[in-house]
Amino acid sequence: MATTKIPAKRADAQRSIAAILDAATESLSRNPEASVSEIAKAAGVGRVTLYGHFPSRAELVDAAFAHAIEAGHAALDTVDLTGDPRQALARLIDSSWLLVDRFRSLLVAAQSVLPPGRIRALHAGPMERVQQLVERGQAENVFRTDLPVSWLVGTMHSVMHSAADEINAGRLSTDKAADCITATVLAAFTPPGRPVPALSDLA
Amino acid sequence: MATTKIPAKRADAQRSIAAILDAATESLSRNPEASVSEIAKAAGVGRVTLYGHFPSRAELVDAAFAHAIEAGHAALDTVDLTGDPRQALARLIDSSWLLVDRFRSLLVAAQSVLPPGRIRALHAGPMERVQQLVERGQAENVFRTDLPVSWLVGTMHSVMHSAADEINAGRLSTDKAADCITATVLAAFTPPGRPVPALSDLA
Known part of the structure; x- marks a missing residue:
């Protein structure tokens, strides 16, 4: 029937x-x-x-990339984002980087057929998570407030993807990437006049 | 004949x-x-x-992008890179940003047909200029030395292109971009334990 x-x-x-x-x-x-x-x-x-x-192949790559991000976004639910916003951010970067690194080749596929705006749009879920943490860090006077939240979120996005590009180009080793990203993003989020945190401070 | x-x-x-x-x-x-x-x-x-x-169209975009970068690289010869490396970097960012912003649409064209590695390779000239300044800043103990030079150079590259993406997405206005880039890159280059510079310190 x-x-x-x-x-x-x-x-x-x-x-x-x-x-x-x-x-x-x-x-x-x-x-x-x-x-x-x-x-x-x-x-x-x-x-x-x-x-x-x-x-088209581009639509398939778009859907596969969205699929991987959705799964990754769900996996990040287990990351503890409470407590000191800097330490929470360091934990979020560590876990997010494992995903970016795992899907590094899929990211290259996406970058070769999708514009940067589409790639960022597909990251809406993970980026909202970062945004909430940035807003909390700003409210607690731990992250800088003289730059827009969207700018800080975009900075973390591009620094993480830059690490993937650097590994692909043979200029960075996978085991050093998370520390480079964390050190850079934490420095970029520090309010003017405050000292840049050393990675060892966050251990 | x-x-x-x-x-x-x-x-x-x-x-x-x-x-x-x-x-x-x-x-x-x-x-x-x-x-x-x-x-x-x-x-x-x-x-x-x-x-x-x-x-192919991709080869034409590649050549046009290379052509624009070459012209821009020559234009940057007039930037004074002597004196305090932070102030020199701020001047280089200001002048470089004018070029990135002017060729923002050409960058979108390039990003839609060329992989990120090729885009960075086409920036070899401008990036060598940044690298020399980073090395001088590290030698003078003004820029952090706990992250590789190539990483710091790549960070500046991706933060500048991130600004172009943010403007294209309507999340950032052109007149605020140079300050956002300078504040972020200077913070990212500051050695751990040292205070993040305020933009007003560099005026």
């Missing part, structure tokens, strides 16, 4: 989409230039089915 | 290339999505001639 057939079809489509997104995330995280054919093969679907859901 | 004809042909090609690069820089600085046809028309050459020199 039509009433049972349509939901079954929809469930099939949902399963296809989920398999495609998982395969795209996985394939692009290994090779930023993974082709649509490779991704269809890894997902166990035909190219026609894949193109039925994602009409 | 062949010996005189070839140089004449070469001179013609040189003139064509120069006209195409000027037109591409100009057109893409107004509209990051300017088409190859528009650029050919503005340069007063045919599409076939343009494609003879630049086989």
Whole structure:
């Protein structure tokens, strides 16, 4: 009957989409230039089915990137953001960096087909988390208030992505990245006249 | 004769290339999505001639971006980089920002067809200038030495481009950008334990 057939079809489509997104995330995280054919093969679907859901490679990359960010955003729920805003920020950077580093190749894929504004827009969830912490830090007089909140949030975003670029270019090692990001972002958030924190102060 | 004809042909090609690069820089600085046809028309050459020199739009954008950076790099020769490294850095940021802002639309065009690594590679000249200043500031114990020089140079690069992104997104006004960049970069370069400079200290 039509009433049972349509939901079954929809469930099939949902399963296809989920398999495609998982395969795209996985394939692009290994090779930023993974082709649509490779991704269809890894997902166990035909190219026609894949193109039925994602009409272009750019749309597929966009969806896979959004998928990875959503999963990462959920994973960051476990980070303790209470207490001293600087220490909370250092914990958030440590955990966020693990995700950025894990999806570094997917980020390259996204950067090569999506404009920077779209990449930042896809980070809306994680950036709202940063924004709340920045606002609390400003209210507690620990982060600088002479620069706009959106600017400070954007600075953290670009410094994290800069670390990914530096690793890709062979100028930075993965194990040093989190410390470089934390030291830089904490310094950038410190109010004028106050001393820049040493990383050891936050241990 | 062949010996005189070839140089004449070469001179013609040189003139064509120069006209195409000027037109591409100009057109893409107004509209990051300017088409190859528009650029050919503005340069007063045919599409076939343009494609003879630049086989793809990406190659044309790459060349126009390189052309703009080269001109900008030459313009920065007039910036006084002597004296207190913080004040020298503030002057360099002010002058560099005028260029980034002027070519903001061309940067968007470049970001949509070139990977971040290529964009940074095209900035090799300007970044070497920053690197020399960072090294001097470190030697004079004014900039932090606990982070690699390449990291500090990359931080300045990404914070400047972040400002362009923020303006494009409508979150920052052009007149506030230079102060945001200078405040952020100077804080990021300050050694741990030292006070973050206020912008007014550098006037």
